[in-house]
Amino acid sequence: MRIPFGHRFTPRLSLGLAATVLAAIAMVPAQATPSNPEGMKAHIAAAEKVAASHPDLKGPLNLCKTATGAPASSFMANYKKWSAETPLPPMQVFDNLYFLGAKWTTAWAIKTSDGIIVVDAMDNASEAEHYIEGGLRKLGLDPAQIKYVVVSHAHGDHYGGADYLQKKFHARVVMSTIDWDALDKLRNDPDALKKVNPLFGPPPARDMAVNDGDTIKLGDTTVTEHLIPGHTLGTLATTFTAFDHGKPHHAVAWGGTAYNFGPLPDRLQIYADTTKKFTDVFGKDNIDVVLSNHVSFDAAVAKMAKLKERKAGGPNPFVVGNDEVKGFLTILGECALATKDSLPAK
Ligand SMILES: [Zn+2]
Numbered sequence: 001m002r003i004p005f006g007h008r009f010t011p012r013l014s015l016g017l018a019a020t021v022l023a024a025i026a027m028v029p030a031q032a033t034p035s036n037p038e039g040m041k042a043h044i045a046a047a048e049k050v051a052a053s054h055p056d057l058k059g060p061l062n063l064c065k066t067a068t069g070a071p072a073s074s075f076m077a078n079y080k081k082w083s084a085e086t087p088l089p090p091m092q093v094f095d096n097l098y099f100l101g102a103k104w105t106t107a108w109a110i111k112t113s114d115g116i117i118v119v120d121a122m123d124n125a126s127e128a129e130h131y132i133e134g135g136l137r138k139l140g141l142d143p144a145q146i147k148y149v150v151v152s153h154a155h156g157d158h159y160g161g162a163d164y165l166q167k168k169f170h171a172r173v174v175m176s177t178i179d180w181d182a183l184d185k186l187r188n189d190p191d192a193l194k195k196v197n198p199l200f201g202p203p204p205a206r207d208m209a210v211n212d213g214d215t216i217k218l219g220d221t222t223v224t225e226h227l228i229p230g231h232t233l234g235t236l237a238t239t240f241t242a243f244d245h246g247k248p249h250h251a252v253a254w255g256g257t258a259y260n261f262g263p264l265p266d267r268l269q270i271y272a273d274t275t276k277k278f279t280d281v282f283g284k285d286n287i288d289v290v291l292s293n294h295v296s297f298d299a300a301v302a303k304m305a306k307l308k309e310r311k312a313g314g315p316n317p318f319v320v321g322n323d324e325v326k327g328f329l330t331i332l333g334e335c336a337l338a339t340k341d342s343l344p345a346k
Contacts, residue, residue: 036341040067043338050327050334056299056320060331066259067338079104079199088295090135091304093318094242096221097251099300100135105157106293106300107132108253110240114219115147118171119238119253120293121161124201128161133168146171147218148208150225152255153235154179154186156200158293163204173207174216176227178234180209210236228278230271230336231256237278242289244316251289252282252325257297257332259339268340275333279326289318290325 034040044064051061082103091099098109102122109132110117116136122128133143146169151159154175165171175183183203186192210216212227223240235256242251261267292298306317 032342032344034067034342035345040338040341043334043341044068047331047334047338050330054320054324054327056302056324057327057331059296059299060257060328061335062296063258063332063335064338067335067342069342087131088301088304090131090139091307092139093304093307094244094249094251094289094316095246097242098136098139098141099304100132101293101295101300102127102131103295103301106291106295106298107135107161108291108293109136109141109146110221110223111141112219112221115145116141116143117148117150117216117218117221117223118146118165119150120152120158120255121149121165121173121204123157123160123199125161125164128164128201132161132165144169148172148174148216149204150174150216150223150236150238151179151204152238152253152293153232154183154203155232155256156196158255159183159204160199160201163202166204166207173204174210174225175208176225176234176236177209177211178227178229179232179236180206180234182232182234226278226281228255228274230267230274231258231261233270239282239285239287242318244319249289249316249319250285250287251291252287253291253293254297254328255293257292257294259336263343265340265343268336271336272333272340275329275336279329279333282325282329283322286322287325288321290320290328291318 044067047061047064051057085103088102093099096111100107100109105122106120107122108119110119118132122131136143146165149162149165149171151162151173162173166173184206187203210225214225215222221240223238226237226239228235228237237255238253240251242249259268259271290298295301303317310316
């Protein structure tokens with residue numbers, strides 16, 4: 001049976017689409033004999049080597065646990081824990097970029113001369129209201145200026161708040177054609193919809209569809225959408241210029257990371273191919289800032305703590321350099337290949 005998004009292939013995923021990053025880690029049975037144990041070890045070693053010289057990349061290195069089957073705590077337990085902890089305050093991290101996230105999932109706001117582009121919409125209306133709308137207000141920005149909400153992919157922890165922003169601020173909701181199609185399939189399948197974690201808001205009404213290389217221009221700002229198939233087949237990465245005291249940097253918001261689509265060797269290969277391709281693309285574009293929609297992958301909490309302590313003229317911790325951006329992609333790709341090699345032979 002083909003399952004929408006390939007998300008539910010073990011009973012522990014009755015949480016549905018919510019069981020993303022953390023549950024994914026425990027999804028490959030540790031007992032199964034890997035089809036290629038040597039390859040698996042080599043790929044893990046390659047990922048570890050990169051992380052050893054880039055402490056920010058310890059988070060992404062956890063993706064290799066999908067290959068080793070290391071136990072992970074459950075998503076709901078963590079969600080409750082994170083929700084009970086002090087929420088992350090919103091923060092301006094570049095002249096034109098704002099963090100609006102929580103411990104689980106992140107939204108980013110790009111300020112332009114003609115309104116705001118929000119990247120990702122968090123889990124549901126209440127989070128969109130609290131973190132995105134409320135966060136913008138706390139930072140002195142007007143949420144009524146949200147013109148676009150780019151949803152990186154059709155998983156509830158990123159589209160769940162989009163319906164709220166669409167209805168309240170008449171923001172255009174942007175997603176790839178492929179993931180809109182996936183969301184429409186879900187929308188029209190009552191049984192599948194029932195299995196989606198009730199934590200997530202409803203799928204937003206189908207709106208603006210983009211494809212690889214499409215741009216969104218708003219005022220003085222142009223963002224580019226890149227199709228990065230892997231986490232879902234239509235995941236988007238958004239690139240844009242982030243200004244630090246007027247100095248331009250090249251940022252990417254990488255839209256999908258975990259291998260929670262199931263034990264699918266072909267899909268893991270597509271994922272790894274994407275990371276290879278974008279190592280080149282982002283090298284040419286000299287991308288030097290990498291953002292995620294989960295703080296567990298971009299070390300945003302540590303970077304914001306450093307940013308608070310920043311001395312005049314000191315570096316912005318979000319500017320990591322192209323080498324680290326490439327390292328991020330290398331770890332994602334190597335851990336994907338390790339996971340592929342960890343799957344039992346057919
Ligand atoms: Zn996802």
